[in-house]
Amino acid sequence: MPANPQLNANGELQHLLSIEGLPREILTQILDTAESFAGVTEREVKKVPLMRGKSVFNLFFEASTRTRTTFEIAAKRLSADVINLNVSVSSQTKGESLLDTVANLSAMQADVFVVRHASSGAPYLIARHVKPHEHVINAGDGRHAHPTQGLLDLYTIRHYKKDFSRLTVAIVGDVLHSRVARSLIHGLTTLGVPEVRVIGPQTLMPAGVEALGVRVFHDMRAGLKDCDVVVMLRLQNERMNGPLLPSAQEFFKNYGLTADKLALAKPDAIVMHPGPMNRGVEIDSPVADGPHSVILPQVTFGIAVRMAVMSIVAGN
Amino acid sequence: MTLLIKGGRIVDPASGRDEVGDVFISDGRISDKKEKADQTIDAKGLVVAPGLIDLSARLREPGYEYKATLESEMDAAVAGGVTSLACPPDTDPPLDEPGLVDMLRRRAKALARARVYPIGALTVKLAGERLTEMSELAEAGCVAFSQANVPIADTQVLWRALQYAATFGFPVWLRVEDRWLAGDGVAHDGEVATRLGLAGIPAFAETIALGTALQLVRATGTRVHFCRLSTAAGVELIRAAKKEGLPVSCDVGIHHVHLSELDLGYYDSHCRLEPPLRSQRDREALAAGLADGTVDCAVSDHTPVDENQKQLPFAEAEPGATGLELLLPLILKWGVQRKLPLAKTLARVTCDAARVLGVQSGRIEPGARADLVLFDPQQTWRVVPAALKSQGKNTPFLGYELAGRVRTTIVAGSVVYQQA
Numbered sequence: 001m002p003a004n005p006q007l008n009a010n011g012e013l014q015h016l017l018s019i020e021g022l023p024r025e026i027l028t029q030i031l032d033t034a035e036s037f038a039g040v041t042e043r044e045v046k047k048v049p050l051m052r053g054k055s056v057f058n059l060f061f062e063a064s065t066r067t068r069t070t071f072e073i074a075a076k077r078l079s080a081d082v083i084n085l086n087v088s089v090s091s092q093t094k095g096e097s098l099l100d101t102v103a104n105l106s107a108m109q110a111d112v113f114v115v116r117h118a119s120s121g122a123p124y125l126i127a128r129h130v131k132p133h134e135h136v137i138n139a140g141d142g143r144h145a146h147p148t149q150g151l152l153d154l155y156t157i158r159h160y161k162k163d164f165s166r167l168t169v170a171i172v173g174d175v176l177h178s179r180v181a182r183s184l185i186h187g188l189t190t191l192g193v194p195e196v197r198v199i200g201p202q203t204l205m206p207a208g209v210e211a212l213g214v215r216v217f218h219d220m221r222a223g224l225k226d227c228d229v230v231v232m233l234r235l236q237n238e239r240m241n242g243p244l245l246p247s248a249q250e251f252f253k254n255y256g257l258t259a260d261k262l263a264l265a266k267p268d269a270i271v272m273h274p275g276p277m278n279r280g281v282e283i284d285s286p287v288a289d290g291p292h293s294v295i296l297p298q299v300t301f302g303i304a305v306r307m308a309v310m311s312i313v314a315g316n
Numbered sequence: 317m318t319l320l321i322k323g324g325r326i327v328d329p330a331s332g333r334d335e336v337g338d339v340f341i342s343d344g345r346i347s348d349k350k351e352k353a354d355q356t357i358d359a360k361g362l363v364v365a366p367g368l369i370d371l372s373a374r375l376r377e378p379g380y381e382y383k384a385t386l387e388s389e390m391d392a393a394v395a396g397g398v399t400s401l402a403c404p405p406d407t408d409p410p411l412d413e414p415g416l417v418d419m420l421r422r423r424a425k426a427l428a429r430a431r432v433y434p435i436g437a438l439t440v441k442l443a444g445e446r447l448t449e450m451s452e453l454a455e456a457g458c459v460a461f462s463q464a465n466v467p468i469a470d471t472q473v474l475w476r477a478l479q480y481a482a483t484f485g486f487p488v489w490l491r492v493e494d495r496w497l498a499g500d501g502v503a504h505d506g507e508v509a510t511r512l513g514l515a516g517i518p519a520f521a522e523t524i525a526l527g528t529a530l531q532l533v534r535a536t537g538t539r540v541h542f543c544r545l546s547t548a549a550g551v552e553l554i555r556a557a558k559k560e561g562l563p564v565s566c567d568v569g570i571h572h573v574h575l576s577e578l579d580l581g582y583y584d585s586h587c588r589l590e591p592p593l594r595s596q597r598d599r600e601a602l603a604a605g606l607a608d609g610t611v612d613c614a615v616s617d618h619t620p621v622d623e624n625q626k627q628l629p630f631a632e633a634e635p636g637a638t639g640l641e642l643l644l645p646l647i648l649k650w651g652v653q654r655k656l657p658l659a660k661t662l663a664r665v666t667c668d669a670a671r672v673l674g675v676q677s678g679r680i681e682p683g684a685r686a687d688l689v690l691f692d693p694q695q696t697w698r699v700v701p702a703a704l705k706s707q708g709k710n711t712p713f714l715g716y717e718l719a720g721r722v723r724t725t726i727v728a729g730s731v732v733y734q735q736a
Binding site for chain 1: 510
């Protein structure tokens with residue numbers, strides 16, 4: 001196996017491509033840095049000059065409004081210049097290759113590339129070809145990883161639960177196609193969470209998922225029992241009727257989070273969701289809007305976490 | 317024209333002969349006469365073996381000349397010690413018409429390097445719907461019929477194609493994979509694919525299709541050669557089928573003998589192969605099956621791909637690896653690992669392959685075709701693009717140091733390659 005492509009010769013974060021393979025110290029450094037930025041977003045002047053004069057290119061080969069916007073806000077609060085490129089509708093349709101697109105942008109003096117791509121591993125390919133002073137942040141690649149989402153989930157859990165070492169965390173739904181689930185699982189196991197559960201039907205579980213260090217449950221009620229944290233995953237529309245699932249209704253019946261099922265978790269359990277939510281498919285509205293839900297704070301924390309990641313890689 | 321190869325270590329896998337001696341060649345054939353030769357090659361310190369017979373090498377003509385040309389790949393073949401090769405029909409257009417086959421054979425013959433044996437398409441355009449004119453194609457020079465990497469999904473068509481081929485005694489070569497189970501998969505369905513977030517191809521995509529094909533062999537009596545087995549369970553099915561006496565044989569791609577899913581590393585697109593690299597257990601079963609003869613031969617599955625098609629995210633990269641020049645060192649590496657005598661190691665790429673192909677090559681005895689390779693089994697070399705004659709530089713072994721370098725290749729008694 002070649003050296004970890006995310007780290008530079010000093011073992012510092014050069015690119016953020018996946019949470020897998022990152023040492024605990026780096027994860028903690030990111031979370032601590034994010035905490036120091038949390039105050040910034042509440043100030044009247046929501047800016048720090050850490051990345052003044054630096055250029056952040058948001059390079060989205062797959063459509064996304066929410067993630068791109070949070071990266072944009074984070075970069076602007078660090079005083080960086082932000083360029084948004086929706087590549088899925090420009091160069092790619094003209095037949096330009098991924099690496100040619102990157103080489104062209106690199107010639108425009110980029111410092112940080114924030115990349116989203118529908119193919120797993122695309123940010124690794126880009127990271128192998130950028131110049132030494134350029135940094136790549138994975139904003140979601142295929143089913144593989146969404147590390148900043150994983151980090152903001154970790155941040156949220158730490159914010160509400162303080163200590164990772166006593167937690168039971170359940171991740172519910174379409175684990176097979178979820179980059180969010182993979183990133184969060186790696187983060188939780190690295191930070192020492194003793195029990196990580198995944199809950200869903202066999203059709204939505206990837207082969208050998210146990211090897212990631214999780215317990216698999218097909219019965220949601222059994223899986224939720226005594227959990228401290230419940231993370232609901234988004235179910236894509238196109239997967240609701242077909243060979244994987246018969247219908248959204250039946251999915252909700254078995255794996256939708258209702259108040260009734262949530263009552264099996266610990267009384268102070270928190271409910272998370274990476275968004276956008278399908279109300280009535282994976283989560284019932286009263287739960288999404290209820291006292292256990294920390295779904296909106298997740299979004300707020302996401303900005304501080306992305307500021308932390310960008311400032312750390314840009315400083316290394 | 318006579319040629320004397322003097323003082324080499326003669327290794328003839330067919331007879332098990334392994335001794336130092338001379339080989340005399342007259343009129344393109346090995347002779348037991350001892351006359352004064354027109355030309356003498358000093359083979360001291362070299363192994364003199366039958367030229368390699370590779371059952372799967374894509375020459376990319378017609379249709380894919382930007383990936384490779386007949387010239388470049390025939391140079392690669394003889395530089396790799398390959399003196400006979402079978403080329404699969406997945407050219408563009410596919411080898412489904414006698415005219416195309418005829419042209420390919422003429423072009424290959426004019427180059428006067430390795431012998432080329434075209435495998436005809438089993439169905440028109442490899443679409444899995446209409447049978448090709450197999451008799452016409454056989455007359456044009458096709459030695460077998462195949463679907464390359466495009467399995468026939470409709471079992472009615474597969475059944476009829478096997479029946480029809482059996483009628484005329486034509487062998488059928490199949491790479492078995494259930495198309496629906498393979499889906500859009502690009503890697504072995506297991507822990508590595510799960511970690512990397514790649515769509516998986518389960519092992520039973522191979523064994524289910526293999527089970528179906530074996531039932532059809534039982535029903536039709538067709539001689540079927542199964543190409544590129546990739547799973548331990550597949551090897552087991554073949555072992556049982558052979559024990560039962562079914563007329564089947566099989567091969568494995570040389571990459572699958574040495575590599576597993578773990579070699580994907582961080583999305584190394586050179587490891588994007590068809591079938592996918594599977595688990596270490598599968599790799600071990602393939603390497604062991606090749607040793608005990610359940611797997612008849614190893615092939616390069618040579619597939620030159622241009623660099624642009626590999627510089628892509630893993631799932632989008634074009635599958636395949638260059639292999640003609642790596643077959644010899646990689647089979648030697650396998651033989652050393654399994655502690656096999658050299659004659660047995662080489663059998664899997666010479667006389668055993670000749671048997672599957674149904675040709676009179678792959679042995680060193682009086683009267684046999686003088687297709688030979690002279691190589692130094694100890695000489696190591698680094699696999700770098702500049703060291704490869706093939707236009708395809710795409711191999712998972714880039715940067716590796718391998719032992720076994722070809723010095724001289726002889727086809728029909730003429731030297732067609734001499735190491736510079």
